[in-house]
Structures are given as C-alpha cells and as structure tokens.
Amino acid sequence: MPEIALAARDGHRVPPADADSAARAALSIRGLTVSYGEKPAVFSVDADFPAAAMSAIVGPNGAGKSTMLKAVLGMVPRLSGTVSVFGAPIEGMRRRLAYVPQRASVDWDFPATVRDVVLMGLYPQLGLIGRIGGAHSARAEACLARVGMADFGHRQIGQLSGGQQQRVFLARALAQEAELYLLDEPFAGVDAATERAIIEVLKDLRAAGKSVIAVHHDLATVRSYFDHVFLINVRPVAQGPVATAFTSETLHATYGGRLAATHLDELALAAI
C-alpha cells in the first residue's frame, strides 16, 4: 500500500486533527467512511478545506471523489464521520452552501426554461409559496449574465449544449448567494469557452472571500486553477497547498501505475 506509506512518511498529508484548524476551515471532515455494499468507497477521510480559497478534490475514477462530496451533503449515508462548515455542524449551515451537481445527473428533457432552473437557487428565500418578485427576477438575470447566458433566460433547457447546461447550474448556485460552493466535476465535457467562463466566475468568488471546492479530473489544470488540493484514492493520500501537496510523488501514490511517467513530465511536476 504505497499511499499509506507515503502518508505516513510524508509531511504533506497533515492529519488535521486539531479543533483550531477545523474552526478556520470552510469545510472540515473527520473520520468519514462511506460504503456501497461491502467495499468502502471512501475510507477514513480527515480533511480541512481552507476558507476564501479554491480547492480541488483529485483522484482516479472510482476513487470516491463524488461520493465524498455527496456524503458531506448527506445524499449518501455516512457509515461514520462528522462534517462541519465554518466550524458548525453542516445541518444548520445549509443556507450558506451551494451545490453544483454533475451535469449528467439530471434529465435535461425536464419541462423548464433556463430562468426556471436559476430561480430554483432562490428557493430558500422564497419558501414554499413566496411570490417571485421583481428583485428575484433581477437576481436571476444577473446570475445568468455572470456566466454569459443573459440572452438564454427563456430558452428551454433541453436545447442547451453541455457547456451551457453547466453554466446554468453555476448560475443557479450563484443565485443562492452562498459562502461555500461545492462543485462536482464542473469542467467535465464542457467547451473551452465555458471552462474559461466558469473559472473566471470561481476566481471572482474567491476574490469576494467565498470558498470553492471542486471535484476535478484534469490534472493539467490543477496548478493554474486551484490553491489547495486533496488527493484521494478511497483513502486520503495527500492534502495541502498545491505547491507542496500536488507533486509527482503524491500523484504516483494516488494513481499508482495508472499514470504514465511521460504524463507526469508533461505536468512539469518533477522539479519542485
């Protein structure tokens, strides 16, 4: 088990056990284990994600990245573990976080317009039967404008491209005006223009003091996009600032033989 050896020997996987670091973190996870059937999908995760920063959750397919996020939100049952947001149990903090699910997790044939979907982000303000007023509409319009979709409000969502769908999901999250944004593979299968648009929005959020955590699959962009990285392969492998925790050594430990040496060279990670 090379990753365990690494975790034990290497200072990068700071076991974030003290209450102090948890209080400062945007998201703090302790002892999280999730299992589908007998095999654990996420095993014994301790993690702290810093506030006002952009963090990536990185690992191979089937490593439990999305499962970890879903378990944090209570969408899949936790076998064990606690989750806190800005130092408080997550249950009472839901209005301060926004979740962007995987684009492919919903049926885009649903009868709704782009505006309808963005307004779903305002549900916590509107409640069950609160009226959608001019201010709400204006906020939805503004959020669409921020993702470059201002002209698409009345478009049926089934007519959108994959990148446009992802932007609509991001606009819905923006409408929530949260402090912590959790995104599941926001760049999966989107066009280059959309990827640029999304990363700009996320950087703006960080500049405004918001915290962003994304499940991310593209190793090539981890360094340029993110401040903090959490490497996982069922078990946590390494975590910390990208500069120190995202190295050829930690990547080998995370991906094992699945990552070719040439690929690592391309990432120019060897010389740190």
Next chain:
Amino acid sequence: MGAEFVQLSLTPMLIGVLAAIACALPGNFLILRRQALIGDAIAHVVLPGIVVAFLITGTVAALPMLLGAAGAALVAVVLIEAIRRLGRIEPGAAMGVVFTTLFAGGVLILERTDTSTVHLDVEHALMGNLESLVWFAADGWGSLIDPAALAALPEELPRMAAVCLLVAALTALFWRWLKIATFDEGFAEALGLPVRAIGLGLVIVAAIAAVAAFDAVGSIIVIAMFICPPAAARLMTSRLGAQIAWSVGFAVLSAVLGYVLAGYGPLWLGQSNALSAAGMIATVSGALLGLAALFGPHRRREGAVAGA
C-alpha cells in the same frame, strides 16, 4: 339537453371529469420522475386491498377502503423487494409481476365473496359504475339551486370533488418542492428539502386519488388517467406549469368526450346499446395521446442529450 341530461348524464360526467383530473395531476410528476409504472401498480393493487378491506369490515366506506389499499400497497412493496432480491431480476419486472398477480388475486377473492349488498364485483372493479351514478332527484337545471335535490346527489360526487380539491391543493402548495425534487434530487437534498418524504407523499396522493376514483370509475380509467393526459401534455409544451394545465384539459376532454361517445356514439351509428363509459373515456385519452404524439409541437426534443 334538458331535464333528462341533468338527471342522467350531468353527475356521471362530472364524476368522470373530477376523477380524471385527480389522477392526471399526480400523474404529471410520476411520469417526469420516470415512475409511470408506479401509477399503474397503485391502480392494480387497490383492488385486492379494497376487497380484503370489505371482507374485514363489511362496508365500502372511504376510510376502510383507503386503509385496505394502503395495506395492499405495503404488501406489494415488500413482495417487489423480495422478488427483486431473491430472484435477482430488475425492479420494473418485479413490479410488473407483483401488481398483476395481486390484481388477479383480488379478482378471484372478489368472485368468491358475497358482495351482492354493495357495488363491488369484477366488472365494477374494471369499469366502475359511472352510468349508474345518476341524479334521480333532479328535474332540470333548476335542481342545481334546489337544496332538496342537491342533498340527493350521488354521494360519489361530493367525495370525488373533495379528493380532487385535496389533490389540487397539495399540488399547488408543494409545487416548488415537487418541481425541484423532480428535476434535480441531488440539488434538492443539498438545499435540505425532504426528498424522500416528497417522493413518498406523491405516491400517497396518487394512491388517494386512485382509491377515490376506483370506486366511481374503475381501474381502467385510473390507469389511463395517470399516464395518458400528462404524457400528451408533455408533447404540447415545455413548461411545467403549462404541462399541468394541458394535462387537466386533456383529462376533462377525455372524460366529457368519452362519456358522450359511449352514450350517444352507438345511436349515431344506428345501434341501440350504449358502450361502457369507462372504456370509452380511457380509449379517448389514448387517442388524444396518439394525436399529441403525431402533431404535438414539442414532440421532438432538441439539443444535447444529458451526459453527451
């Protein structure tokens, strides 16, 4: 269209319309959640539940019927789960096996039971007794403002009206929850919405509509109305609110047109016997779905397929 219409046709037609609306409303969400089969299953398991409830209580009052249907639904869920696990077959097939078997079992029990004192037999279970729900006390449109005549309305009418109102009110009240949880369950959960309770509540409301409608109009209409009007409505629009409105429109049109065609269609063709109103209403709803599939403006979906 005078006194005779009010006395013989008005109340059955109204009951048919109310039953159709009560089933079509939850049917919209069942279809969007890819759970259309659940509506079908509910409509089937209601029969054995009602028969057993009658055997135990000896009445066809609303509450025992509802409890019986709920009990049957519970048995069905347990059986489906057991068959799925022990037989290792897919849930849809397990559901299909269970609800047809329970329905057939209900038919057998019904045949062996003395139900001569109440309106409960196999034919009634399938087609209801819409034609017999006439308003004897009425002698014209004036009866609609005559308290004595109104008091003698067939009891199915106020009951179906109350259930229809309840279903409509719940749909309106929980509109936003239903919409968000149906479109994006993960997002709804992250918001803290009780998505499991929403899903369960929808099935319960569908079951209430099914039990109430079953008594008056039989299972054929219930099955048809859960699926045909909402499915046709989806082909007419791509807005959820408009889809609900269209589905109500189709439900009303099916009930009225089906009732009229069943009663007068054979006469127009020179034959003497009327046809089953329930059968004709369900057939009309299927024909409307067929027309929507051929000519509906939103039958072709554009853009990217999810996950592409």
